[in-house]
Amino acid sequence: MTSILFILLKSPNEYSSLDHIAAIGGDEMTGAILFEDAVYFAVDRAKGRELLEVTDRVYVIKDDLAARGFDTVPAGFQTIDYPVAVDLIMEQYDQTITV
Amino acid sequence: MTKTLTIHIRSGTMMNMDTNVMVKLARAAIDKGYKVNVFGYGEGVMAIKEGQEPKRFPNVGKEVDELAKRGLVMVVCETCCAARGLRRGEEIKTTKIGSLTNDLSRFVAESDRMITLAR
Secondary structure, eight states: OOEEEEEEOSOGGGOSOOHHHHHHHTTSEEEEEEOGGGGGGGTOHHHHHHHHHHOSEEEEEHHHHHHTTOOOOOTTEEEEOHHHHHHIIIIIOSEEEEO | OOOEEEEEEOSOTTTSSHHHHHHHHHHHHHHTTOEEEEEEOGGGGGGGBTTOOOSSSOOHHHHHHHHHTTTOEEEEEHHHHHHTTOOTTSBOTTSEEEOIIIIIHHHHHHOSEEEEEOO
């Protein structure tokens, strides 16, 4: 089974749909790292739920969340730092796809 | 054997924070003992321009130079540079103006993982 780590950089409002994540991920183990304005997925309840429905795990870059004035995330999201992001990219998942 | 990460950057230094993500990922990967390559394409070539002096943002050029001295290999697309008037000799000395065919293809072949930072 292949595992796929999706990289999200843009605000939830810049994605018209997350269907392509579901389509690419299929039955594989999937995760998503939220960088920059993508951390707003962890703030916007509706968009956050939508993302959690199409991925198995969602990781939020703590620095980018703090830079926008937030320090906590709802259930289902996990804050991480850059060293952990590197572990996920290099060791925990088989490939990354930027969407 | 040391694993290799290649970062493909296609955003410019003053467009958004993608180049800062690039620097932070590269630094964290080097700190962990990984080999790191960066290939700049499109606006991503501007990260190697010497003499960057942003007033209110991190200095990506300076950070790239510091990481290059710790092993980072950064190469950018020659055609993209020419299109933007970035000429040989204007690049940070620890970086290189190269090509998709010679450098990105080699990075891809050598890498264990590749990540793209683009819009």
